[in-house]
Amino acid sequence: MSNPPLHALAYVSRISAPLSRAKLNEIVAGAIEFNGQNDLSGALIFDGTSFFQYIEGRESDLASAYERICASRSHVVLLELLNGAxxxxxxxxxEMFYAESAPSGIEGLNWLPGREPSDSARRDIVASSLRFFWQSFQEKQGVIDLA
Structure with missing residues (x-):
């Protein structure tokens, strides 16, 4: 019997109000717990104004996670960047790699509805954002391989 196919979801959103350290810790801890219970893995980067998250796992589990994410009051203007196999x-x-960064251009991914870039431009922006994720992840792990 084969494993169900993997899916991934990436989105960007703006915070709805300034977040305290305690609230950020609560968000990350909740994501770690939920993802661990649902065989999801991923990364979350917060730059002080915007979240960028990439999560992966079975499609049904991602759907449950996305419902939870959309219901959160911590952020607004949530825009899906990637959703597929x-x-x-x-x-x-x-369960959830987490990093904070200085303002990094994440907010540049947060397009206004109706003002989204073309599909090819969107793919390029998402690809560069995922490279940033991966680089941040590897740096945190002490593994630097930018090839």
């Missing part, structure tokens, strides 16, 4: 897990073993 992926060949492998990029964050295997990580």
């Amino acid at each position: 992926v060949p492998v897990r990029r964050f295997a073993g990580w």
Whole structure:
């Protein structure tokens, strides 16, 4: 019997109000717990104004996670960047990799409805954002391989 196909979801959103350290810790802890219970892995980056998240797992589990994410009052203007099949897990073993960054251009991904870039431009922006994710992840792990 084969494993169900993997899917991934990436989105960007703006915070709805300034977040305290305690609230950020609560958000990350909740994501780690939920993802661990649902065999999801992924990464979350917060730059002080915007979230960028990539999560991966079975499609049905991702749907449950996305419902939870959309219901959160911590953020607004949530825009889905990627939602589809992926060949492998990029964050295997990580219920939720979390990093904070200085303002990094994440807010540039947060397009106004009706003002989204073309599909090819969107793919390029998402790909560069995922490279940023992966680089941040590897740096945190002490593994630097930018090839």
